[in-house]
Amino acid sequence: MRVTPQPVRRQVEERLREAIITSRFMPGEHLSDRMLGDVFGVSRGVIREAVRLLEAEGLIKVVPNRGPFVAFLSAAEATQVYEVRAVLEALAGQGFAERASTEEIAELREVFEELAATRPGTDRMVLLNLKRRFYGVMLRGCRNAYVARMLDQLLNRNSQLRATTLSDPKRLPQTIAEIRRIVEAIERRDPGAAWAACREHVHQAAQVALRILNQQARDEAAQGLEVALD
Template sequence: MPDDSLQITPQPVRRQVEERLRDAIITSRFMPGEHLSDRKLCDLFGVSRGVIREAVRLLEAEGLIVVVPNRGPFVAYLSAAEATQVYEVRSVLEALAGQGFAERASTEEIAELRAVFEEIAATPPGADRMVLLGLKRRFYDVLLRGCRNTYVARMLDQLLNRNSQLRATTLSDPSRLPHTVAEIRRIVEAVERRDREGTWQACREHVMQAAQVALRILNEHAAAAASRPAPPPRPATVPRRRSR
């Protein structure tokens, strides 16, 4: 099999818009619920309407954008109920990815995974949330590449993007950091033993712990919002209906 690591593929303008827009959403440059009108995006990216519309369609399918007919695209909003569902799916997909990694990753990839883990473990508690999120992202990049399953990689990637905002807040919780490190250590150690079942369990446990923290935070926010006089407007939350 030829090495295609040096292969370059031409990147149409559309792809760049897709990537930047995706990035802008998952880094919260656009807030959930925000209206992304054609005009605005055209001006922002300096491209024509057609390109914007195509990019929006792709991000719509990825679930990052919700399009309401005759009103246009909005940044998707994740309710507490939906977050629960996301974590439920993540737990099994991540477990599957971990198991695949334990089975099929090369020794180099395992070493790489440990290296990223050590970086996470060495992070001071007061670090910027985006730094931590970036490290965790790299951890997942290694994991998803080494699990040798394109489909689990794609879907987990989408899920991680989908609730990246929530993840940023849970990761940044200083009291949570040592627990996170311990959980990830369990994953890495299980992988190093090539322990299928152990990795599965460790991954599952990790996500479920994260889910608990996330939902606690979400409920606190909800409570705080309820005590405030005017609840956030939350414009047009998912009026779209999946067909089929």
Template sequence: MPDDGSLKVTPQPVRRQVEDRLREAIVDGRFMPGDHLSDRLLCELFGVSRSVIREAVRRLEAEGLVDVLPNRGPFVAFLSPAEATQVYEVRTVLEALAGQGFAERASDEEVAELRAVFEEIAATRPGTDRTALLRLKRRFYDVLLRGCRNAYVARMLDQVLNRNTQLRATTLSDPKRLPHTVAEIRRIVEAIERRDREGAWEACRDHVTQAARVALRILNQQAREKAETGSRDPAATAA
């Protein structure tokens, strides 16, 4: 066979394909925190064997996206307020580094691409489908991570954002949050367009800080309500 100079494309293993699709389903909010990821459900959804499903679930458990409970099986993981605080502390630094790197190293075409995705976010209104908003934010970060030209920051922030998905879904559940989100991202984009690396750092840091305040307020309220419900539940008291 003659060598035409083309690169051979090796298909991904089935397990990796299932892992990627399941991660995407969790990140997009199609599976929500607390949802049971039964073997039967996932086998039917992805059309693969139970062994493939279990291997993919193990990988996502290692990333913190899935909790496997004894005698109950895998569930989409919850984040406690304490865990969420740690996630946001890490995300703040990584996102600021990504914004700074993008302002310094992204091409003009990538800057324009980031602006275009932002304009789509800015055009949304309260009540917009949460999954659609999450996908728009995911596209924004895809461009940001590609253009920051730092593979380590991109890899670590991508993993943190996956773990952070339910928190972003939580902040989007606050109808007052969206206009603030748009204003904060506008500040990021405008700093980048000026090639203002320090301004991009500060804008990214402030965006994550404000998102953290909203998410932690909601999570703490949910934790208090859960504790109050549990204290009134005779079965919970007996346990």
């Protein structure tokens, strides 16, 4: 079977998205055409097209006369993202409980057991990759292409917050317990319980993420005051 190579622009788009999601490029970092061209080894035209597409996803913000930057997620924006994510994730869990194959349910359990075996202090990218695998199985098995597409984009949008909350030693055991309830509801083929467990998981994640964002805002405000008083 012949494998058709992806267009260069698509490859750059995916690699740039991955670099932002995994915090290789941090919020607020300037993504100049020259720097990205050197990193990915492509022309500025290809870079600009990839940037335009990721701007539409909310991962990049283009500032007039300054260029593209990795987008920040404010507390207000995060609140909206988590509200929508809660509904989409609940739909995915419900659909998975109703329509996933026995093999897919076993695969979901296998990924969960890998996550459950981790301990506080585990590298946050390891944790994030496990969560991405978990959602990959769920989105495939829920058999709803619209939910899968929209939820995947939202998870990309707040991936850096997810990595931060997952690496919190106090949050990790809670995350594992919440996901265990999701998996057990799915294994019982209980769509209502899967819906409720998914919504509760997102609700708890939102509380942690918003606490982090609000603390960051307070710290930045305090630093600004210190500079003003110097």
